[in-house]
Amino acid sequence: MEYHHKKLLTIVCEAVLEERLSRDVRRLGAHGHTVTDARGGGLHGSKHGTWSFDRNIRVEVICDDAVADAIASHVAERYARDYGLVLYVSDVGVMRPERF
Amino acid sequence: MEYHHKKLLTIVCEAVLEERLSRDVRRLGAHGHTVTDARGGGLHGSKHGTWSFDRNIRVEVICDDAVADAIASHVAERYARDYGLVLYVSDVGVMRPERF
Amino acid sequence: MEYHHKKLLTIVCEAVLEERLSRDVRRLGAHGHTVTDARGGGLHGSKHGTWSFDRNIRVEVICDDAVADAIASHVAERYARDYGLVLYVSDVGVMRPERF
Amino acid sequence: MPLDPVVLFFLLGLGAGLARADLKLPAALYESLSVYLLLAIGLKGGVALAKFASPALALEVGAVVLLGAALTVAAFALLRLKLARADAAAVAAHYGSVSVVTFAVAVSFLARQGVSWEPKLTLFLAVMEMPALIVGVLLARCGGQRRVEWGRLAHEVLLGKSMVLLAGGLLIGWAIGEAGMQKLSPLYIDLFKPLLSLFLLEMGLLTAARLGELRHTGAFIAVVALAVPPAFALAGLGTAALLGLSAGGALLLAVLAASASYIAAPAAMRIAVPEANPALSLAASLGLTFPFNLIVGIPLYWSFTRTFWGL
Amino acid sequence: MPLDPVVLFFLLGLGAGLARADLKLPAALYESLSVYLLLAIGLKGGVALAKFASPALALEVGAVVLLGAALTVAAFALLRLKLARADAAAVAAHYGSVSVVTFAVAVSFLARQGVSWEPKLTLFLAVMEMPALIVGVLLARCGGQRRVEWGRLAHEVLLGKSMVLLAGGLLIGWAIGEAGMQKLSPLYIDLFKPLLSLFLLEMGLLTAARLGELRHTGAFIAVVALAVPPAFALAGLGTAALLGLSAGGALLLAVLAASASYIAAPAAMRIAVPEANPALSLAASLGLTFPFNLIVGIPLYWSFTRTFWGL
Amino acid sequence: MPLDPVVLFFLLGLGAGLARADLKLPAALYESLSVYLLLAIGLKGGVALAKFASPALALEVGAVVLLGAALTVAAFALLRLKLARADAAAVAAHYGSVSVVTFAVAVSFLARQGVSWEPKLTLFLAVMEMPALIVGVLLARCGGQRRVEWGRLAHEVLLGKSMVLLAGGLLIGWAIGEAGMQKLSPLYIDLFKPLLSLFLLEMGLLTAARLGELRHTGAFIAVVALAVPPAFALAGLGTAALLGLSAGGALLLAVLAASASYIAAPAAMRIAVPEANPALSLAASLGLTFPFNLIVGIPLYWSFTRTFWGL
Ligand SMILES: Nc1ncnc2c1ncn2[C@@H]1O[C@H](COP(=O)(O)O)[C@@H](O)[C@H]1O
Ligand SMILES: Nc1ncnc2c1ncn2[C@@H]1O[C@H](COP(=O)(O)O)[C@@H](O)[C@H]1O
Ligand SMILES: Nc1ncnc2c1ncn2[C@@H]1O[C@H](COP(=O)(O)O)[C@@H](O)[C@H]1O
Numbered sequence A, B, C: 001m002e003y004h005h006k007k008l009l010t011i012v013c014e015a016v017l018e019e020r021l022s023r024d025v026r027r028l029g030a031h032g033h034t035v036t037d038a039r040g041g042g043l044h045g046s047k048h049g050t051w052s053f054d055r056n057i058r059v060e061v062i063c064d065d066a067v068a069d070a071i072a073s074h075v076a077e078r079y080a081r082d083y084g085l086v087l088y089v090s091d092v093g094v095m096r097p098e099r100f
Numbered sequence D, E, F: 001m002p003l004d005p006v007v008l009f010f011l012l013g014l015g016a017g018l019a020r021a022d023l024k025l026p027a028a029l030y031e032s033l034s035v036y037l038l039l040a041i042g043l044k045g046g047v048a049l050a051k052f053a054s055p056a057l058a059l060e061v062g063a064v065v066l067l068g069a070a071l072t073v074a075a076f077a078l079l080r081l082k083l084a085r086a087d088a089a090a091v092a093a094h095y096g097s098v099s100v101v102t103f104a105v106a107v108s109f110l111a112r113q114g115v116s117w118e119p120k121l122t123l124f125l126a127v128m129e130m131p132a133l134i135v136g137v138l139l140a141r142c143g144g145q146r147r148v149e150w151g152r153l154a155h156e157v158l159l160g161k162s163m164v165l166l167a168g169g170l171l172i173g174w175a176i177g178e179a180g181m182q183k184l185s186p187l188y189i190d191l192f193k194p195l196l197s198l199f200l201l202e203m204g205l206l207t208a209a210r211l212g213e214l215r216h217t218g219a220f221i222a223v224v225a226l227a228v229p230p231a232f233a234l235a236g237l238g239t240a241a242l243l244g245l246s247a248g249g250a251l252l253l254a255v256l257a258a259s260a261s262y263i264a265a266p267a268a269m270r271i272a273v274p275e276a277n278p279a280l281s282l283a284a285s286l287g288l289t290f291p292f293n294l295i296v297g298i299p300l301y302w303s304f305t306r307t308f309w310g311l
């Protein structure tokens, strides 16, 4: 089985950012994204997941290195100061590289 | 700490496939699988997660390279044409390799 | 874009462990953690996700190698015998390494 | 006559959705309410059937099944003008099947008019869900190289959520009768209309999301979604006349014929005809036909009925 | 006498689950309904207690606590014939504790018979939840090398969801009395039975899932799950006679004794005796004992009661 | 006079939360109930408004808007003594806005006293939500280098969940009147108080979580959270006197002034003033002000009102 290299970018952040992030990642060149509901805790205290502004989301984007970089720097610059937010990248293999 | 190499296979797809995929991955040699609810968007439009056929799932399987290949090609062949679906693999380390 | 290397530790386990695990990972040096609800199946049978003790969680921690090792061995020793539980690590890149 | 209060809730949801208001009802509420509505409709029908069952009923059920099948074929023939086989078949299955909520709103409409109707209509609702799904799959597969997975299809059609709840409710209602229903009525009777109003609020939000997708699906499907319902309503009225239904029963059969499924059919088609584009069916059935029937259709078909039934 | 309507909903869920129908109720509905049922039972009991509290009550509560403890030890002795210590103790804790929903169905059963019962039974329900959990942990740990985490156990038992809601409901009901309850009754009284019917539909689905697991857990546990309830019911009736309860109260105490916990006990055992296999307890208590009590048990124990109470 | 039954549910939740009981109500239940409460309040107000609308109403609405804006500025001036500009502005917006649930509990309080009130208070509730949010953002931005995203803000304020549901409910209630409301009343009227009790149980749990965070936010904010409500209640009573409200209406306006938002304001501030620390506002408004108003405030403001209105 031959896999093609892509970047997987994961952003964990406050749920209030969902709509904006979804728009941003598409505008910056990603062809899709996946969102799951999450809770957790970090430097900005706990998010229990029980009500709207006490909830995190976990956004995943599979894309080229360049798009990942563009999204990462946009997010860092635009949201990381004001919002509880964690971002990380990893390497993944995909089968249909043309669709990402 | 010594970790043993395994493959992590992740499939994001329409929720309607959950039962079939769960059966398939076990049949093809995986010893377990994990499912989370997801929403998102891609080439097949948006999945808002608000009702049954507008929902995605995210299936994760940790397994050998061979089993990962078997599942990946089965999924690609059987479901990828008709269903909104993304599949990727990555390398992970586990502690109790015999259980996967 | 420069990324700094960290470990991503993922634990899939029975939901009943959420509070204890959350406390443990912080005590062992992690600065945050993310939890999502999950279902699935493995050696201990199926978890359908429909009620409290039939539910899994998926806990993610980004941290140093040393902290990951500490958490992994603690979890293996303390919970792996009695509870349905899977643990794996992978390599990720982060932008603000000082916060993990 | 002003709109039914429950339709105003639909309009509120629709408006909020179109204005992109920050209003999202929990998915669990939507699902709980749909379970409730299906059960409640089944129960009420069952209680009534226990009183009025007749030997001729089997024949009438047969006629209704035929109606559902015939409407599916008619819709397919029309849709084939522009759509690929699988897409035409899947959309046709939606229109041959029925919308439970449209039925409920029509029932509420009749109640406001003080018009009664035959309880067997609930049974017709249950049986009209299925034939269109089977005919739709046959139409998609005949002449194609894909084989039909009959086992999976039968399972999906007979054991789908709406079938189980409607049929289960019918059976329980029939078993317990009016006496047994009394203690259950604070939920299944008294709260029916207000819970329907909450459900319609959510339907409005969902409809708004689907309306947007009509931009991508094209004008043909939009025309079909608005032209088919009145035509099918007439077919329903014709069948009602054959069956000798009262005006109230006739309106409900017209509404069943005119309405398009968006619970049972999408689930079944996604499994049995996966190569069809689900966005097409939903944009048409939920984005246009559903609001059309709610706001314009039901009063329109009632005026047809009144004309033909000489009221 | 035909089955109680609410039991028919259970059978619908069970049938749908066994037929692998595509029917999944949202987890949030299940959880919301269980919160509601616990609160409602507590409230009703509290209102009644406010009227009928007596100084002898403390003694009676003591007797009921002893009954729960004794049943746990008895179940343990039986289960040790085949099971490991931890497994036997955990399953025994389930059977020494009680099922709130079985109690609710028995209350509905008595209402249909027109038989009244002492309000303190609700208090007994609340206090019978706990002792079995503590005894179960002691049985699991005595002679073993693992130590008991008493702090965590006490927390889990005293501050578990069902305890907090039942006891909280009792206190609130007791504080507000009948007058305060009046404005709350459209939810907590009038909707009790129909919401119980919805809950039982979901319980049927859950039971179906557990029944399947009995294949893996073996015949011994199945025999226990069916033989223990009638035996424990007799023990409950004996205690009821000692306490001088009416026939209605006696049936309820028999049902408490015969029923097995599947809310409080699984949560507590998973935390305090984690090495026990939870599939065993649930397959037995939910897969077999629960439906057995609902369908066969309650009428059977009622016939026992009528014989002994000379009705 | 003893506490309102619904307040006891709040205390149960608060106690369970503080004791770290294993009680977590599903988020979907919380969200569904909040949708319900907003709609129900709007509907009731709309039905009443349809009967009593008067030309002077526009002026009175203007006065209430001014009150909301003035309270926000006053709170800001106080909070600036210790807090950074953004934090002071965000917290001030919470206190200038209103708490729908506190309003509901005050309505229930008046009902128990047999005191009537003007239906336009529901309209005041709806219009008092907004001005504080806009003033808060202006205060945060004036003199700063960040620009206001007016589009996003207007969207958030005008199309936020509580605004859409309150205003939508008002419109529907106004359109359908008492006759149309009748069929909906089993849900929106009869179940209002008991569903409020369930909501308050959950609010108690949420409050307990926020109370803990007060340790980190410091004493100043705690003092503000307890001192501002009575002061603002007096401002509300003054405005009520100007508007010639009855004692019942005056109490409700006092409660609106004294209460702090924890649904609309947090959402709007998180989007429009993201650099403010949301933990501050929530610890104050939900952790302290909300329980204070429920338990101490409402009876206190009622005693003020009785003094001034000469009852
Ligand atoms: N070290 C970490 N590992 C995993 N998730 C984290 C970590 N730190 C923060 N998070 C997640 O990111 C959210 C925001 O983080 P923070 O800004 O640190 O409060 C938290 O609520 C967690 O869900
Ligand atoms: N580039 C991507 N990154 C992350 N998730 C994706 C991506 N593309 C698609 N997905 C997910 O996969 C689902 C199906 O994809 P598609 O077939 O492209 O519609 C979407 O609804 C997303 O949840
Ligand atoms: N091979 C696997 N791949 C992915 N998830 C797994 C795997 N094995 C187990 N799991 C998850 O871990 C949970 C506990 O595993 P187990 O102890 O094997 O029952 C399961 O319910 C699954 O959610």
Ligand code: NA
Pocket (backbone or CB within 6 Å): D071, D094, D095, D096, D097, D098, D099, D232, D256, D257, D258, D259, D260, D261
């Ligand atoms: Na139709």
Ligand code: NA
Pocket (backbone or CB within 6 Å): E071, E094, E095, E096, E097, E098, E099, E232, E256, E257, E258, E259, E260, E261
């Ligand atoms: Na028992």
Ligand code: NA
Pocket (backbone or CB within 6 Å): F071, F094, F095, F096, F097, F098, F099, F232, F256, F257, F258, F259, F260, F261
């Ligand atoms: Na205020």
